[in-house]
Amino acid sequence: MNEKVKSGSRNVAIVGPYLSGKTTLLESLLFVTGAISRKGTVKDGNTVGDSANESRDRHMSVEVSAASTEYSDTRFTFIDCPGSVEFAQETYNALMGVDAAIVVCEPIRDRVLTLAPLFKFLDDWEIPHIVFVNKMDRANINVLDTLHALKAVSSRPLVAHQYPILQGEELIGFIDLVSEQAYQYHAGAPADPIPFPENLKAEEHIARAEMLEALANFDDHLLEELLEDIEPPQEEILKDLKLELGADLVVPVFFGAAELDYGVRPLLEALLREAPEPESTAERRLSKVGNTPLAQVLKTYYTPQGGKLSLVRVWQGKLTDGIVLNGIRIGGIYRLMGQQQQYINEAGAGEIVALSRLEGVKTGDTVAIDSQQAIALPKAENLEPVYALAITPEKRNDEVKLSSAITKLLEEDPSLAWEQHGDTHEVILWGQGEIHLQVALDRLRRKYNLPMSTHLPQVPYKETIRKPVAAIHGRYKHQSGGHGQFGDVFLDIQPLPRGTGFNFSEKIVGGVVPRQYIPGVEMGVREFLTHGPLGFPVVDVAVTLTNGSYHSVDSSEQAFKQAARLAMQTGIPQAQPTLLEPILRVLVTTPSEFTSKVLQLLSGRRGQILGYEGRDDWQGWDNVSAFLPQAEMQNFIVELRSLTLGVGSFHWEQDHLQEVPEKLAERILTNGSNGGNGNGK
Numbered sequence: 001m002n003e004k005v006k007s008g009s010r011n012v013a014i015v016g017p018y019l020s021g022k023t024t025l026l027e028s029l030l031f032v033t034g035a036i037s038r039k040g041t042v043k044d045g046n047t048v049g050d051s052a053n054e055s056r057d058r059h060m061s062v063e064v065s066a067a068s069t070e071y072s073d074t075r076f077t078f079i080d081c082p083g084s085v086e087f088a089q090e091t092y093n094a095l096m097g098v099d100a101a102i103v104v105c106e107p108i109r110d111r112v113l114t115l116a117p118l119f120k121f122l123d124d125w126e127i128p129h130i131v132f133v134n135k136m137d138r139a140n141i142n143v144l145d146t147l148h149a150l151k152a153v154s155s156r157p158l159v160a161h162q163y164p165i166l167q168g169e170e171l172i173g174f175i176d177l178v179s180e181q182a183y184q185y186h187a188g189a190p191a192d193p194i195p196f197p198e199n200l201k202a203e204e205h206i207a208r209a210e211m212l213e214a215l216a217n218f219d220d221h222l223l224e225e226l227l228e229d230i231e232p233p234q235e236e237i238l239k240d241l242k243l244e245l246g247a248d249l250v251v252p253v254f255f256g257a258a259e260l261d262y263g264v265r266p267l268l269e270a271l272l273r274e275a276p277e278p279e280s281t282a283e284r285r286l287s288k289v290g291n292t293p294l295a296q297v298l299k300t301y302y303t304p305q306g307g308k309l310s311l312v313r314v315w316q317g318k319l320t321d322g323i324v325l326n327g328i329r330i331g332g333i334y335r336l337m338g339q340q341q342q343y344i345n346e347a348g349a350g351e352i353v354a355l356s357r358l359e360g361v362k363t364g365d366t367v368a369i370d371s372q373q374a375i376a377l378p379k380a381e382n383l384e385p386v387y388a389l390a391i392t393p394e395k396r397n398d399e400v401k402l403s404s405a406i407t408k409l410l411e412e413d414p415s416l417a418w419e420q421h422g423d424t425h426e427v428i429l430w431g432q433g434e435i436h437l438q439v440a441l442d443r444l445r446r447k448y449n450l451p452m453s454t455h456l457p458q459v460p461y462k463e464t465i466r467k468p469v470a471a472i473h474g475r476y477k478h479q480s481g482g483h484g485q486f487g488d489v490f491l492d493i494q495p496l497p498r499g500t501g502f503n504f505s506e507k508i509v510g511g512v513v514p515r516q517y518i519p520g521v522e523m524g525v526r527e528f529l530t531h532g533p534l535g536f537p538v539v540d541v542a543v544t545l546t547n548g549s550y551h552s553v554d555s556s557e558q559a560f561k562q563a564a565r566l567a568m569q570t571g572i573p574q575a576q577p578t579l580l581e582p583i584l585r586v587l588v589t590t591p592s593e594f595t596s597k598v599l600q601l602l603s604g605r606r607g608q609i610l611g612y613e614g615r616d617d618w619q620g621w622d623n624v625s626a627f628l629p630q631a632e633m634q635n636f637i638v639e640l641r642s643l644t645l646g647v648g649s650f651h652w653e654q655d656h657l658q659e660v661p662e663k664l665a666e667r668i669l670t671n672g673s674n675g676g677n678g679n680g681k
């Protein structure tokens, strides 16, 4: 279908903390601009933003969804992002392709504080953003407190663009601080201009002066006017707002109530007037903007029908149906309205559209006609997995299907990971938290017909010995039919320092064990060590073959292997076997006000604090480094988040093995339990 060419376009992500009203705001934006004739609600599960089954089921967004609409001859493509930290990867990937973001937050101090990681991401990438303080219809709103809290978490200066008018506790309108025109809200209709409320004169004056001062910090001409008490022309203020927002130098703030469509039109007006055009975003992102088609994947969907859709931002050139990108002919170009797709035959630079059947292309990838020539666009870093579940298909012969289905899940969501554990043989699904993994499991069940059962992953314990034992005898003698089996060895077994692994040597003199049988001895020892007397792989031991005997007819490599196993079976239990647990080195990032709680959390989980310090790159945040037993990691992220308003996070890596304290080892060995707090303590 050929569409009327729009005079301009804007791509805007709607981001912000969990449940702040982003999906409701998208619904309102679509309604106000006429893209939908009836508003759905999150509660009823009929919004455009939460149209995926997994979102609808949970009354929360669990993936980004895009919707395009038109306002004042301009095409707006909005990307509604999930707010939960467990789905932050979705948000970060989408933000890489927009011209601006609306940060939706609630007028509650604690909720505002949770914006810190998002603001950091926006400022690190210099993504222009405005704040929409939503739910202003609720009781007990304190505008100044909210602004204060916002200022504390934003590294860029905030400029209030509006001053809300409250009647008692009810929001009834706003004053636009640029024009100083007051407006009264009407549910379902545009706000009406009203006479300036004289009682707000003083407060409005302060707010406006603050806004102008913030803008003047980046504009000497405006600064001069302010110093000389000259009223700056409105065009100058608007020009500054546009320039400074576009360069992510200031963050304009708006107020409203998405549920009532309050403040939604002024927001659209501001986006129209002040948000950067796609061309200027491209100029900022690419070193040189050309004409050959170049796009970046912001999100990958496998639709319920099984088709692949890649949501892309076209950075330069024009995409036409049937174009070959990265060597793959695309199946079609679509504009999205949540789950609905509208076919279009081309998409120009600056648009966000979905391309079908870009097989092999992942979220974040850059696609171009000549992919060798194209310079890959920067992509958001993949979040490290912090939460794991072991999974098993409910139906036995589904194991084969599992790996291809998980590969698709990972293409959709790079913050998932999986592994087949070498020691425990479990298939482990890694992600960002419980809900994140549940959503992945829902998708396996629903889209791929792969119902899975889950359990807590086993801790990959190991064992070692504490005491050396010498001259341990192992003799294997077996008569079966005509030809017998004979092997006979003496082994010395010694503990090695932690982390050394395994060492085999021999001190055979006079050929008492012929050369050709010695590899059999080593094999027998190694086989035994895969499963020690406590039930785990044995590490950090040295085994020396010191003596033995053989039979000229009956001996074989196989028989010596058996003899070595027997010697190990006798020897290791005498050498004080002991349990080792994996210890992780963790780096926890938290707002400084929660650092002492984090230290307690780590100590309470047998962590060993190595130190903590303020982060150079993030004011008001600390890094705590510690050793943490892996057995204590299962629910660590859950507790960390609950102590830190949801914003604490951690990085981890395997560090070393360490002896399990005796009492705990006893418990683990008798109960077969993990011994960690993660085991549903």
Ligand SMILES: Nc1nc2c(ncn2[C@@H]2O[C@H](COP(=O)(O)OP(=O)(O)OP(=O)(O)O)[C@@H](O)[C@H]2O)c(=O)[nH]1
Pocket (backbone or CB within 6 Å): 017, 018, 019, 020, 021, 022, 023, 024, 025, 042, 043, 059, 060, 061, 062, 081, 082, 083, 084, 134, 135, 136, 137, 138, 256, 257, 258, 259, 260
């Ligand atoms: N009182 C009031 N409630 C609102 C308003 N906007 C949204 N809500 C309610 O806030 C809740 C969360 O709304 P959503 O739109 O799902 O929030 P969200 O930010 O999209 O949530 P996630 O995507 O899951 O992070 C719902 O119960 C909405 O009805 C508003 O303006 N006023």
Ligand SMILES: [Mg+2]
Pocket (backbone or CB within 6 Å): 022, 023, 024, 049, 050, 060, 061, 080, 081, 082, 083
């Ligand atoms: Mg939502």
